[in-house]
Amino acid sequence: MFRHLTSLMIATALVALLGCGGEETPTTPAQPVYVPTPEGMTPPSEADVRNRVSRALSDMRSLATALEAWYIDNRQYPPHLNVLTTPIAYITEIPLDPFNVGEPLAYHREARPGVEGWLLVSRGPDGDSDVDPARDYDGSAPQPTPALAMRIFDPTNGTISDGDVVRWRW
Numbered sequence: 001m002f003r004h005l006t007s008l009m010i011a012t013a014l015v016a017l018l019g020c021g022g023e024e025t026p027t028t029p030a031q032p033v034y035v036p037t038p039e040g041m042t043p044p045s046e047a048d049v050r051n052r053v054s055r056a057l058s059d060m061r062s063l064a065t066a067l068e069a070w071y072i073d074n075r076q077y078p079p080h081l082n083v084l085t086t087p088i089a090y091i092t093e094i095p096l097d098p099f100n101v102g103e104p105l106a107y108h109r110e111a112r113p114g115v116e117g118w119l120l121v122s123r124g125p126d127g128d129s130d131v132d133p134a135r136d137y138d139g140s141a142p143q144p145t146p147a148l149a150m151r152i153f154d155p156t157n158g159t160i161s162d163g164d165v166v167r168w169r170w
């Protein structure tokens with residue numbers, strides 16, 4: 001238990017120190033789109049979109065801490081997110097994507113000789129996947145690659161614009 005808590009404390013400090021990426025990057029122009037909700041496809045309010053983006057980023061920060069703690073204990077990033085909850089709870093539950101009803105945030109691990117990284121993706125306000133990890137993320141530093149940068153949601157393009165909400169490790 002003490003070792004696990006120590007890992008979480010170290011991981012929290014690492015995430016804060018490294019500032020694992022993913023917040024403000026230019027992306028594609030605004031497009032009129034709708035957000036899928038449990039009630040159906042309804043136009044979201046700007047406040048709703050902002051709240052969902054904030055929730056996605058906050059959940060990604062928590063996941064980043066859990067991923068780094070798991071890395072400290074296992075010397076690699078997990079193959080999938082489910083191992084973060086059991087047998088040791090690095091996080092209490094895997095967060096859902098606020099823009100993809102009922103589905104968890106997407107996780108991609110890059111593990112090649114000399115390159116280790118991870119990418120977390122929310123579909124963003126347009127409700128569809130713009131980021132393709134196999135194409136846009138290679139785990140190299142620095143990130144984002146140009147291909148990834150152009151697919152990141154940026155509210156300065158309009159609250160309801162194309163792109164995904166992402167966070168990565170480098």
Ligand SMILES: [Ca+2]
Nearest residue numbers: 123124128163
């Ligand atoms: Ca999207």
